[in-house]
Structures are given as structure tokens and as C-alpha cells.
Amino acid sequence: MILDSFLGGAPDAALGDDESLDRAHIVDSVRALELLLFVEEHFGITVENEEAVPENFDTVSNIVAFIERKRAV
């Protein structure tokens, strides 16, 4: 769902929930930042610099888990 709204133009059929967005070249420095800002805006959370790491952002599963954690706080 995140990627549906964010990526729009990317062929999403091939992308698994645990696939690295960076390794699949779906994000680069610019797109990853856009994704971060999108997540902040769309889910009403603030991402600290220390949280902008692959463990929180590099797969669909990681992003979902990160957002859930942030919203639970």
C-alpha cells in the first residue's frame, strides 16, 4: 500500500515485501529521501536522522514495521 501510493509508476508485481529497495534500484538518494518525506507526511510521524537507515526503510516489511512502532509510541 505504501508503495502503491508512493511508487505509482514502478512495476510492483515483481517486488517482494522483503526485497531491498536499494538493491533493486527502486530507490536512490533522491527517491529514498522522497520516500522518507512521504512517510512522515502521510503517517504523521517524524523520522529522526538516526532512524533513516536501511533497517527501517529498505524493504516494504521494514517500513510497515517502523511506522507501526512509531505510531505505537
Added chain:
Amino acid sequence: MNVSQVTRLHEYLERTTSRLPDKAALVCGGERVTWAQIDSAATALACALRRREVERGDRVVICLENSVESCVAVYGVLRADAVFSLLSPQTKAEKLRYVLLDSGARCLVVEGAIWDACRPSLWPLPELLSVSVVRTAGNQPPAREGVPPAVVVERYGDAVSGALSPLPDASISIDLASIVYTSGSTGDPKGVMLTHQSMVAAAESITTYLRNRETDVVLNVLPMSFDYGLYQWLMVTLFSGTLVLERSFSYPMAVLAQIDREGITGVPVVPTIASVLRTYAKRGMRYEGVRYVTNTAAALSVAHIETLRRTFPNARVYSMYGLTECKRVCYLPPDDLDRKPTSVGRPMPNMEVFIATPDGRRAVRNATGELVVRGPQVMRGYWRKPAETAEWLKPGDIPGEFHLWTGDQFRADEEGYLYFLGRSDDIIKSRGEKVSPREVENVIYSLEGVKEVAIVGVPDDVLGDAVHAFVVLDEGATYSAVDIIQHCTQRLENFMVPKYVTFLASIPKTSSGKILTRGIRELARSAMADQDTLSRK
């Protein structure tokens, strides 16, 4: 500092390895690799290439992620007396095939995922003898369905574990070391031919003005297919430093965490990276150990300079300008940055420039016109493209010498400091890389139902220029902007994919039927103002 004369690039590797075999050469993906390890891996690859009949002067195409293997491959190819071409790991089948065919490559060293995606559509390639695949899925032997039987396909790991044999070591300084593919205005990428001599000269000039020393540790996040990324590795070898190599800059905080951990002193950037850093910098970060930051590809804005200074408070910031055809032209001494923030400075050591004015004069100050370059760093020409070569390399004053006509408009001030004004052709610079409008147009034209396409660059805070496509559809065709962008994403590297698509009923033309670029740019401006243009977001 450099006492012995180096004639070929790989002699830097030999020199550094013999002095500092156990020093870390490369830190990449959690691995630390010493100079001795790089050296023996390069020899193993050179022997493997010779075994697969790669001979002196033959071309080897390397299509890998930034990795230990991509660094090793550069020197492995040179040690086999062959010529390397590095391609972006985002390269799609059509481009890979074009480069393999155009270069007449004998061997391809390729990432497993790229091999799997491109393999079906590469053939025939009459000159290709072998393929060496790095990182195959599940470390299985690489797939070879559809590959002609004469072509050897093997795991890289298997290829380099064969017996070592003596290498002929016959190359000399005027042999080609690399062919660097770059976007051309015709749409077909052009292979920039660089000799050992010109690459050694460029590496010596740059490390001289950056005052590089053995204790420098350089962070490279740029693809090695981009000569700016490649030279970080070559120069680190020259000054016996250490390279911290990253696949990408997607997660800047994770990458920058290595600055303190690894003692990084040098950070090369392009304006897009400075833009991305700006957002993170606002949230607070500071790296005191960095001694210098370099920028090329496009000018830094005053805001970028501010960001870099705040993030790297002890760094000297170098604004530079160059083109693949001669690697680098000029740099602004950091002490002049406040005085002339928009200048790209003065020619680098061992290079001379003049401005060819529209009235046919040559000037070095108080002039505006096309920048012309001379020096040992200048390319040998475009591979198998004599007409384009003759357009860019024109006879100089010394018989047999050629000047490089850059196609870039420049101004020189009263002190001879240079200012980039713009390009004479319609090449777009996005994320620091060259985008040929023709190349993107050709891809969009391949969609059935597309009647006309025009591609222009529009100013963008982050990208420098964003690629904007104007499309006229045949009656009955119903593509959306997303369709066009998706089609491009599957066929082009990311930086070439349009950010904006606007559909038009017709494309403005001159009376002779030529597409009116200025008219299109005007449309682009008003489309941005109206906000009715679809971006891919």
C-alpha cells in the same frame, strides 16, 4: 611526492602494494581488503582473461555494482593488457547490447541479477567469447539458456580460481586503458577512448591540487561507471590511501556513520548529493574529520555550499568542472570560494584552456565563448566514430596535436577565472549525469501509438535539471504519464527517466518542421506553473 615515473595505470597498484601490502585498500560492504589482496585478485583475473583469449588491446565490459570485484576488475583487465569499459549496474539489455557490440568486447564481467535480466536479448554478439558472472542467485552456476554455444559462461569465482600463468605485460603508455561510454547528442552513447598516459596525467593533476596524501581515506558513493567515481579508486591507488566504497547514497546516515568510524578525510559529491544532505543537515549532523569535499558535474548553489560547510566544518570545499573527454578541466581554489562562489576556477595543473570567442579570437580573460582545452589528459577520440571525433578534436598549433572543443559556453573574468554558462548542444545534466534527449525520445517512440516526442531539461532544485517529456499520441492511443514513465524505467537508467510527462495535441515547430526547443521550454515553464503536469510521484 611521486618520484618514480608511472607510465601505466596499474603500476600505481604495484607500487602501493610493494610498499604497503597489509594496508587497507578498500572497505566495502563490511569487507576490508588489503592492497596485497587486491593485487593478487587482479592477477588472478588477468590470468583468467588470458585463458579466455582476451589479448592485448581487447575490450572487456564490466557491469557491476560498486564492489570489491568492480575495483579488482579494473586492474585485472589492465594487467591482461586489455581495455576496460565500466557500465552502470542500472544498465538495461538494449544499452548493454549496444556497448558490447560497439566496443567489440571479448569478455563481459557482469552482476548475476543483470545477467539474468539481460541474457535473452543480447545476441548475436560475434566478438564476445566469454561471460564471467559475479554473485549468481544462490551461488549456483549462471544460467546460459539462449546463449550461443561458443560463448563460455562461468561463475566469476570459478574463473579466477584457475592456475596462474605468466602475463605478457606488453602494454605501453599510449595504449588504451579505458573506453568510457557517455551520452551523445545523436542518442547513441559514444565511447571516449582514454590512454594510460591521459588517465595517469589526469590522476596526477587532480591529486596534486587536492594535496592527497597516504593518510587520506576517501568515501565514494558515486557509481564507478561515472568517471568521477572511477577516479576515486584510481587516485587512492596512486597516493596509497584507502577507499570506503558504497553501493549507493540511498541511506545517507548509514553511509556517513563511516566517516568517524573509518577516519574519512575526503568526500566527493555532486550537487544532488549536496541537496539530499541539506534535508538531513537541517536535522543536525557534523563531521569534523573531513579534510576536503569536492564537487563537479554542475555548480553548487550558495545554499549547497552552506550545507557542506555546516556538515563538514573543517573541510576545504572544491568547486570543479570537467567532462569525460579530458576528465577534469579546472577547480576553484577553496580560498577563493567566498570571493567567487559561482566560478569553477582555474585550469588544473598540466592543463591549458582558452575561450574561442564568436568573432574567432582566443582569449584567457575578459571573454565569453566556447571553452577549448589542451593537455595530456585529453581523449584519443570516440571509439569507431571518426566524424564525431573530428567535431570535438580539432588540430592544434603543434602538428599532430589536437585541441578539445568542449561545446560548453564559458566566461573568463578579468583574473582568468572561469564561469560555466551553458551547453551549446541540448544535452541535459540530471543528477550530475548526462542525458541525451535523443536517447530518451527514441525509447518513448518505441511505444506504439506515440506520434511525436520532445525531451527537454527543466530546472530542478535537487536534480539540477529534471527530464520533462512532451508527448503527442496517435488518435485512439490512451497512454497515461505513468505508462510512459514505466516504459522508460524498464529501458533506461534511473537518471534518464522523465520526471514529468505532458501530453500535447501537437509539438511547436519551426517553419522548416524542426522541433522548436525554445517553444517546448516555454511550455514546460507554464506546465510547471499550472501544476497540471503529472510527475511520477
